[in-house]
Structure formats: structure tokens, C-alpha cells
Amino acid sequence: MLKGLVLALGGFVLFLIVHVLLFRWRLPHRRFMSMVRITGMIGAALIAVHRITPTDLGVLPQTYTMAGWAVDLLNSLIVFGFLFIGYCMFYFLVDRGFSGRIMIEIEASSDRRLRQQDIAARYSIETVLRRRLGEMLEIGRIVEEHGRYRNTAKGRSAAAMFAFVKGFLKLGEGG
């Protein structure tokens, strides 16, 4: 199992390097899609590397490399996939996190302190919604016609699914 874990970790480190370099060199128009593409390419490479390298990678202890090739590969892909999902969580926190933005605004203010109305003035609900609407237009969840926004079929399914989850888990209106 160790080989798969090492390769998954190596693949994830490679993803991070490529992702940072790409975003710094030329910020992609569809950021998240570019991250998914990089992950897909590295995932395919991971399968190939797993199949052509020795079970101990030449350095790993024999004791922990006795798993069957299929379970090792499956495990490697699962770990790599979950590392990516975990990173996405962090990425969205950095990119879209409302709470993070509040702390940054407070730190950037002259006295390093703000009242609630100051925060609202620096970051209005219109700004928040405009950004979210732009993102959802990009990924095809909504369409805009003459200034009116409507859900697409994809948006309707997502809305129905999340409305069900919110209702079932009693999460309130949220947002």
C-alpha cells in the first residue's frame, strides 16, 4: 500500500506546483475547470507510473509493499482524489471565503478595527451577489436575459438537491 500512497502524495505535490505556476503565469478564465484538468492529467500519469515502476519504488521497505497491484492503484487514486478535494476546500476558502474577507478588511483598515456597518459598506451584498452570479453564469447554472437571472436545467437540479439537503438537515435559509 505504501507505493500507492507515496505516488498519490507525489502527484498532489506536482499538482500544487503546476497549479501555482499556471495561476501566476496566466490566470485561467475558468479557474476551477483548469484545476480539474490538471488533476485529470496527473491522475492519468499516476496510473501509468504506478504500472511501470517496481512495487517498492526501489527504496520502500518490502514489508509494506506486499499489497496486490489493483488495490494499491485503487487506493492511490482514492487518496490523490481526496487530496484534491481537500485542497479545493482550502482554495474556495481563500478565493470566496466571506469570513476570510472580513478579517482581511479589518486588518487592512487604518485602526485595524471596523464596525459591522463599515464592513457592509466595504463589501456590500450587491458585490457579493454580483460575484456569485458571475461564477454561476460561467459554469452554466444560470442564464441572464435582459437583466433577469434564471436557473438552467443544471441550476434547477442543484437548487432542488440543496433545498432538499437544507430541509432534511434543518439547516435554515443560510447564504
Add this chain to the structure above:
Amino acid sequence: MRGLVAGLLAFGIYLVVQATLFHFVKVSRRALVLVGLWIAGLLVYVLVYAALPEDQTVWPAPLAAPSDMVTFFNGGLLYFFMFMGYAQFFYIAESSVGVRTMIELASELERGLTLEELTKRYRYDWMLQRRLRRLIHAGYLVEENGWFRTTVRGRVAATFLAWCKRLLCLGPGG
């Protein structure tokens, strides 16, 4: 496979218990309950792992792994990753402005909504207050006479997040 199956089963049990609890009980400190249940689920993982047979007795050779320390911790890692993935989904459902927007738009399927109409449906004061309360509770902010300041922890977090935003050229965001 033993570790993977045990991790999967332990997470399945966690999910059923968590969903049932949230459905029938009004939970106020959601994060605490989510994490508390996950920690309790670690014991379930250990028990399920112990109850499963050795791989060699049930799986073909390519899918069989020895029941060693790596297999055991690997299953635990899967259980952790699945929880992290679920937590992400949970908080998207709970707090995402985008999700809320789609749900609001779903109430006006044909006509749709303008930005102005959408704005009126939000209680921005409540949204901000909720976030500020959470930040105070988590030790990132303190409030003094209506003014909010970052604590040392909040300052470190803000500096780190701002650095990540700059590194990835993401703009102010939020």
C-alpha cells in the same frame, strides 16, 4: 481492501447517524456535533476493521493486501478524507450564497429575478452578524463596543489568506 471497506462502512454509519440526528434534533453548535460524531466514528472504524476477514480469504490476489499497520491507517485516512469531503458539501449547503441564490431563483422559474430583486431577499445584516459571531466564537475576532478587531489568531489567518490570494493572483474575493 480491508482498510478501505472498513473506512467506507464507518463513514456510511457516521453519515446515517449524523443525518438522523440533524433531522430530528435542532442542533445549535453544528461544527462541534459534526466533529464529535466523527471522532466517535473512529471507534466504529476500529471495530469494523477488527470484524472484517483477512483480504486473502475473500479477495482475489490483485485486490488483497496484508492486514498491516499501513492498511489499518490507510482505512482511517479514507474515513478522514470522506468526512472532509462531506464537511465541504455540508457547509456549501448550509452557508453558500451561490446555493441560496439558486434556491431563490428556483422560486421564480419562468420570470427569473433581477439583481435588485435578489438583493431584497437577503438579510445582509443577519448574514454578516452570523459570520462575525462565528469568528468571535472561534477566537479570530473580538468585539469591543460595536468595533471588531482581529485577535493574534485572526491576524495570522488574515495574513496567511491574503498571502495565498496574492500568490494565486485571486483578487480580493470573498
